[in-house]
Amino acid sequence: xxxxxxxLQEAADWLTRLQRPEVEETDWLAFDAWLNEPGAQExxxxxxxxxxxxxxxxxxxxxxLAEPKRAAAKRAFQIDWRWLGGLGAAGAAAAVALVxxxxxxxxxxxxxxxxxxxxxNRAIALADGSHIDLNTDSHLSVRLEKDARRVTVHDGQALxxxxxxxxxxxxxxxxxxTVRVVGTKFDVRRRDGQLTVTVLRGLVEVSTDGxxxxxxLRPGQMLEHVEGASGVTVRKVAAEDQVGWRSGRLIYRDEPxxxxxxxxxxxxDRPLRLEGENTANLRFSGVLIVDGQDAMxxxxxxxxxxxxxxxxxxxxxxxxxxxPN
Amino acid sequence: xxxxxxxxxxxxxxxxxxxxxxxxxRANLVRFFxxxxxxxxxxxxxxxxxxxxxxxxxxxxxxxNPSALLHRIGSNLMLDRLRSQxxxxxxxxxxxxxxxxxVAGHEVADEPAADEVVASRQRLKALVEAVEDLPxxxxxxxxxxxxxxxxxxxxxxxxxISVSTVEKHISSALKTLTRRLR
Numbered sequence: 382x383x384x385x386x387x388x389l390q391e392a393a394d395w396l397t398r399l400q401r402p403e404v405e406e407t408d409w410l411a412f413d414a415w416l417n418e419p420g421a422q423e424x425x426x427x428x429x430x431x432x433x434x435x436x437x438x439x440x441x442x443x444x445x446l447a448e449p450k451r452a453a454a455k456r457a458f459q460i461d462w463r464w465l466g467g468l469g470a471a472g473a474a475a476a477v478a479l480v481x482x483x484x485x486x487x488x489x490x491x492x493x494x495x496x497x498x499x500x501x502n503r504a505i506a507l508a509d510g511s512h513i514d515l516n517t518d519s520h521l522s523v524r525l526e527k528d529a530r531r532v533t534v535h536d537g538q539a540l541x542x543x544x545x546x547x548x549x550x551x552x553x554x555x556x557x558x559t560v561r562v563v564g565t566k567f568d569v570r571r572r573d574g575q576l577t578v579t580v581l582r583g584l585v586e587v588s589t590d591g592x593x594x595x596x597x598l599r600p601g602q603m604l605e606h607v608e609g610a611s612g613v614t615v616r617k618v619a620a621e622d623q624v625g626w627r628s629g630r631l632i633y634r635d636e637p638x639x640x641x642x643x644x645x646x647x648x649x650d651r652p653l654r655l656e657g658e659n660t661a662n663l664r665f666s667g668v669l670i671v672d673g674q675d676a677m678x679x680x681x682x683x684x685x686x687x688x689x690x691x692x693x694x695x696x697x698x699x700x701x702x703x704x705p706n
Numbered sequence: 707x708x709x710x711x712x713x714x715x716x717x718x719x720x721x722x723x724x725x726x727x728x729x730x731x732r733a734n735l736v737r738f739f740x741x742x743x744x745x746x747x748x749x750x751x752x753x754x755x756x757x758x759x760x761x762x763x764x765x766x767x768x769x770x771n772p773s774a775l776l777h778r779i780g781s782n783l784m785l786d787r788l789r790s791q792x793x794x795x796x797x798x799x800x801x802x803x804x805x806x807x808x809v810a811g812h813e814v815a816d817e818p819a820a821d822e823v824v825a826s827r828q829r830l831k832a833l834v835e836a837v838e839d840l841p842x843x844x845x846x847x848x849x850x851x852x853x854x855x856x857x858x859x860x861x862x863x864x865x866x867i868s869v870s871t872v873e874k875h876i877s878s879a880l881k882t883l884t885r886r887l888r
Contacts, residue, residue: 389884389885390878392881393880396741397873397877399738399741400742402857402858406771406778410771412738413738416734426737429740429746430746430888431880431884431887431888432852434887435852442853443853443854446837446838506856
């Protein structure tokens, strides 16, 4: 091994050692001493920079590595609608199908429950190779069975990247709808009785109970449904906006303040409240970085004609009377 | 007052010595915490906090190993940070500090320049190819630990190998990727 290769290996060994859960004082002292060797600092800095890049871009790398699975899912997209007749047609349905059916209520209680606190994100890697990114203040449960993979979204938002497995359909229940998946990537959001499904990759077929005409969703389309109501609406969106939450951003294009406040209240314990007649309907476009609540409120008040009044248990937002709406 | 300081084990010269050592070790402390935090910028920030903490200290107590003390205070600061800051916050702080001005615009205006997008995609492609070319077991360990966030121990359990073998795979993967990518 050349000298520089030797240094790189030592540097990589050190970085790996420093990333153990428990690191002692003696590790620091030995590391500090090792860095005195000629060439050690340069080698370590190179290793650390690549490690950091991998850390920052892990999700993107993961997504690209899953490419062959995606290709398989695309090829399988020669749809017929046998799946509508029951669960036995696993191989027939490509992409996603969505039906109104209370399967979620039939699930046994022994699922694995995944939960995030306010302000927390969580990446879940399932044993079948699928990945779920769970947004703040969200709750879902997972059950991997021999003939099906079942997920229930109790509340919140999650991005699914589903590994292709014809023998085991991936079934997601969210309220009164069920999403059926064969290898694709999409976001499911269930908040306050509203369900949205946004497709990032693959094709999605949607069927609502009582309506025989299926709707086909492509990447960049979003389906919206109010729980308990019949029917769905589909509109074009910038799909990446819907998953901005994964990188700590909330992205809005002409959305009412009520929606933004609803989203923010899933990140912080102290609720924002809206007062004043039309405050909830004021529109906002832009990117909100999710950091501190006070900082976010400050930015909102500088971008919109609203004022904020903090109290002990909430922050009241109110439209400024003189401001042109 | 110097007498009282002596009784507490602190003198101005103790503190001056510690601050002097800090200056000497600063770069290596940043390297150390960059590994722990997965971010050099975060580590810089932390080590800056460390300076503020030391400068403001009234009592040092007996110091038999000042370098170890720097590590100890830094580690405590890091734990405080990790406790108050969720994973996503830590990871995105760079992005945040660079792009905060975006918020001042009413329109979504954070589109990077087209050539940056291309460069970034090419870099990602190179990264992915390098990972795909790793030997099978090494790639598997790398993927479980670095991309899916499992601990060394959990990765070992899933692969049915020892923790030290996992660490060898991870380390070897880092070396290979660095040689290819830098």
